[in-house]
Amino acid sequence: MNFESLNVPRAEYPRPQWVRPDWINLNGQWGFEIDHGKSGKERGYPESGHDLSGTITVPFCPESKLSGVENKDFMAAVWYKREFSLPDNWTGGRIILHFGAVDYETEVWVNGVAVGTHRGGYSSFSFDITAAILPGVNIITVYAEDDVRSGRQPRGKQSERFHSHGCDYTRTTGIWQTVWLEQVPEAYLSNMKLVADPDNACVHMELQIGGNAAEATISASASYEGRTVGEVSVVVTGSSVKIKLPLSEVHLWEVGNARLYDLQLTLHKQGQVSDSVSSYFGLRTVRLDGMAFRINGKSVFQRLVLDQGFYPEGIYTAPSDEDLRKDIEISMGLGFNGARLHEKMFEPRYLYWADKLGYLVWGEHANWGLDICTAEGLSQFLPEWIEGMERDFNHPALIGWCPFNETWDRDGAKQNNDVLRITYEVTKRMDPTRPVIDTSGNFHVVTDIFDIHDYDQNPETFKERYEPMKSGGEVFVTFPDRQKYEGQPYFISEYGGIWWNPEQKDEQSWGYGDRPTSEEAFIKRYEGLTNVLLDHPMMFGFCYTQLYDVEQEVNGLYTYDRKPKFNPDTIRQINTRKAAIED
Structure with missing residues (x-):
């Protein structure tokens, strides 16, 4: 089965604060099946050779019209399956499989090999699937259980009854945000926490590094409207590094006036660029002052x-x-x-x-x-x-x-x-x-x-x-x-x-x-x-x-x-x- 299509729904890059050029959007047509008895594992659904009985358009939940399924009843569990092939230039490094959100408990296989589990219907998660990748065509299988009536999971405004009622509405089961693949080097930038400090004309960053980055350096460059306004480089000494990036120009992010800086982060190892990520940030402060809520010092x-x-x-x-x-x-x-x-x-x-x-x-x-x-x-x-x-x-x-x-x-x-x-x-x-x-x-x-x-x-x-x-x-x-x-x-x-x-x-x-x-x-x-x-x-x-x-x-x-x-x-x-x- 091959579900490749030029008409990929929600084709935009799903993570705009942490952008790499090499990625593959896996939205579109997947194999799909409802598993009311939660017995699919026993029946061999994770195996690569097992096809599912229906199809669904990802990333839309099976309750929705856009999914092509539109099943409004309770679904104890659902299965998804699709093929993918990696580009020829994706050699070396790691292959990361990302899920924007899947409701609620998720298990994933690649080529029949279990690659990870996740619990939670709203947060994003990812798995390193490098070890499970085969040459040529590969198969992803996703299983999700969902029970909004259990009292054991946050459901939000999803109805606990068959029909929507009061301020509870149609449920969401399974995949409901973009699924995508990303290639990263063996040593790569994995995450960032950034705190704006406009009073001191800088931003403070804590960067997480995946893989062995010993003796590497990280450079950070900020620009505003195309002008470079700050640069710094630091030596990596562990799996995380803290950086203070001074800024020569201070432009505040305000309500209705979103002045944003572009940020480029580069990991250098042995004199070569190992990884590069594009991001952005805004300079603003928030604080409570008596009864006032102040943004950049202004009520x-x-x-x-x-x-x-x-x-x-x-x-x-x-x-x-x-x-x-x-x-x-x-x-x-x-x-x-x-x-x-x-x-x-x-x-x-x-x-x-x-x-x-x-x-x-x-x-x-x-x-x-x-x-x-x-x-x-x-x-x-x-x-x-x-x-x-x-x-x-x-x-x-x-x-x-x-x-x-x-x-x-x-x-x-x-x-x-x-x-x-x-x-x-x-x-x-x-x-x-x-x-x-x-x-x-x-x-x-x-x-x-x-x-x-x-x-x-x-x-x-x-x-x-x-x-x-x-x-x-x-x-x-x-x-x-x-x-x-x-x-x-x-x-x-x-x-x-x-x-x-x-x-x-x-x-x-x-x-x-x-x-x-x-x-x-x-x-x-x-x-x-x-x-x-x-x-x-x-x-x-x-x-x-x-x-x-x-x-x-x-x-x-x-x-x-x-x-x-x-x-x-x-x-x-x-x-x-x-x-x-x-x-």
Whole structure:
């Protein structure tokens, strides 16, 4: 079987902050089969000679229309298989097989040889498959198990019922991001952690090296708009090296003005170039100052919108790279300057466009569905959260972490506070440069920011709730028996969710509160609620629910197929008024 095709979906390079020229996109037609009994291993599916009964278009999940399968029922396990051949010039070095994301537990074989396993439906992973490669045609086999009803895996907004319902939607099983091959030398640059330091006109980098790089050197060169603005070389003494790269020009990355530097990293060994990687970075700082959230020292009111990362035909996967960019442009056109990336780790290409467009984002995991009432939940959650943080750390657009969202009790059992506390502490140790919200909305244990969710639809009672704070009075806390405000910056990270669906008559559709009777009534309510937060001197931002409808949840400012429900200029005028807390 040979599934090579010129029409490769999602053909763009999947990892824009770590680019090498030699790679092969493996998206397109694969063999596919659903394994309800999880018996495929016993039946010899990993063997090279075993063909699968159907086909699927990768990287789209089998639930989606774009996959060509469109099976909406639960699938206990799925299998994928395809052939590939390496270019003639891929001689020597290592061959790395990359997966953007596979939901949920994955096992991979190459030519019938097991090459690795991974647990987690949202983080990226890779395997060195050099030892399993044969001359000529090779065969990859992928097996994925998925059970969103188990309580043992983060599912996000994937429905635990057969049908979508409430704010849970169509599931995603198996491969849902790009699969690709990369050639690297025997000694190569494997990873980078970069911290911007504009106050000292430099960036600090920690580089990881794969293979034996003894007596090698690494050179780093930064350029801005084609001008070289910084160069440095260091000697490699181990598997990692720290570099300070001074910059002769300081250009700040700002909201709506994404000044980015190009970065070239080169590994030299025995006087020869062993490896070379292209990247980029932005210079910006974030810090909390009293009630203000400061970016580059300036109080920036965060006009955020909830983005859940769903697409009508691709479910979790955007049909094209342009669709990722378009969602950000839609949001910015409405006067928002950022988003909570909600109950999902978004793919690196989305974060790339946020970096390029100067759009603020908060990183969040898909914790719903995971039982964290015992410490066992930590083992299911933390490894994948760490992988996601390591992958996304270098994006300047990402200005805060929120590992959990609304950690509700499960079957009468309360959350294990140590799960949240340990996750918060690990997050802060891995990244002391960004604020961390332990669990958005409830129930806070230890957090840099105290945020709540408030879907009151009456602007007057909404305002009254927060008035005492202005004069040092009582601070409103949802669930006061479960969480305590301790003077942190305060944030309404979900509000609105106004139900508006004149074109959608589905009885299952819903939004928050009562439906406005007219478009004028919607705008009046939207403006009233938003003004309360803009006018409050102790609010550093808001997050409106939500950017676009998702299936039956029809409280978006755009429809699910990304058509505006209202005049975007009207929404923009409301959102962009100067906030009380801004400098």
